[in-house]
Structure formats: structure tokens, C-alpha cells
Amino acid sequence: MRIYIVYENQEPDSKEELLHSRTNLSLIPHSEITKRRSDGYLYFSKGVLKLQLVSVPAMNPLFVSFEHLERRVKDSLFQQNLIKAVGIGRGRRPSVLDGTAGLGSDAFLMASTGTSVSLVERNPIIYELLNDGLKRYELNGSKESEISTRMYIEKRDFLELKDLHYSFDAVYLDPMFPSTKKNSLSKRPMYYLQKFLQEEASEHDMLSVAKSIATKRVVVKRGIHSPNLADHNADLVYRGNSSRFDVYLV
Secondary structure, eight states: OOEEEEESSSSOOHHHHHHHHHHOOOEEEGGGGGGSOOSEEEEEETTEEEEEETTOTTSOOBOOOOGGGHHHHHTTGGGSHHHHHTTOBTTBOOOEEESSOTTOHHHHHHHTTTOOEEEEEOOHHHHHHHHHHHHHHHTTOHHHHHHHHTEEEEEOOGGGGGGTTOOEEEEEEOOOOOOOHHHHTTSHHHHHHHHHOOSOOOHHHHHHHHHHHEEEEEEEEEETTOOOGGGOOOSEEEEOSSEEEEEEEO
16 A cells, blocks of 8 residues: 655654654655545654545544553453453463554453563554554553553564464464455444455464464454354354454464
């Protein structure tokens, strides 16, 4: 996809220059965006990094914020299917690798239990949005800083970990649910992720690498009616209303 970094002032500021150096995306004035062939653009608004897709101008921009998840943290966190599926419980804080970090919501919930979570995200734009959201959340207070320090983000393709001798108690994967016209536009974060992560890796490769890294379990998030990942039957399944967590014991 063709993405630019746009700036409002006469010249880009230090944040915009730094983003340019990390992503190698072109910097242009906001007034130029309509003159360029573009799929979307990144920009800072009141200190928040946002992504706007040109193809859907009426849709609000995407940015990462963890504040809206705090209610879920307070609402019986340890009874949630995600937490139980990865093996977090009384006196149990496994080491977890989130191999498909995305916008970081599930990793945030796991980190809120006191669990350390390593995240890998291969798409550089999604990585920048996630990194920006995490850094901003860290500044909200001591509790927020503590949660943030338990989330370590790395820009890397999950499949590259195969030869790096990584080892975690649990590996968590959230491959994209099959897209439908019904849900694509109604769920903005999912729509953006589908646009950017359309070419997912082979399900067989993902499951194979996950099993080579995990020492106890691999957990895969699926739509409630989605087929099993790589057609492999799970050892345990935690079902919700719209999604489920398939657990493969190692």
C-alpha cells in the first residue's frame, strides 16, 4: 500500500522526521495529499499518531488507545476466556509470546494480570501505531507504566523466530478472521487490519513455528464458526459469543 506521512506546519517537526527515518515513508504537506496517488496517510494529532485511509474518507482515523480496555480489566479479568486459555491463573504467570500483535488489545489484557508479554508485529505501520499507543499509555501514571513495561514490542515477522531459538510457555496467535462485507466496515480496527495484513502466512507454517517455540501451549483465537487453524483439532476450546480460543498442548 502507498502510505505517506503528512504534516500541517510549513516544515515537519521532530516527531514526523523521526517517524520518517524509522519507516522510510515520504513526508509531504497535508495540502499535497489530494494530489498524490495514495492509499492513506499517517499524521500526528495532539500528540497521537493516527492512520487515515483515503479510500474511506468518512471513516474515522485509526489510532491505538488502551484506556477503553480498562473496564474489561476490572470486569472479572481472570474469568475471561483469553486469560484462561493462555494458562494464567492463581499463582500462574506464564511467559507469553503474542506472535500477531496487531493493535495490542489482547496483549494488554494479559499484561494487566501481571504477566510479561512479548509482542511481534511484522507490518511497520501497525507497529508504529502500537508503539505510539503504548508509549502514551505509559505516561498516564505508575500503574499504567507498570503494565506498559510488561509489554515488549518487536518489529519482526513471526515466522522469522523459527531459527532464533525463542522459548515461551505459551504462544498466542490471532490470525485474521475471514472477512465479510457485513463486518468489514462495521468494525473499524478489523477493517484497517484486513487492509494492511491481507497476505497472511501459511496457517501450517504459523502453527508449526508456534509449536516449536511454545513449551506448554499454543493458543489460537478464531471466529466462533471459523475452521480450525491448519485443520488441526485443538486439545481444549474456550468458547465465547463471537470468538473462541483453541488450545494446542505441547
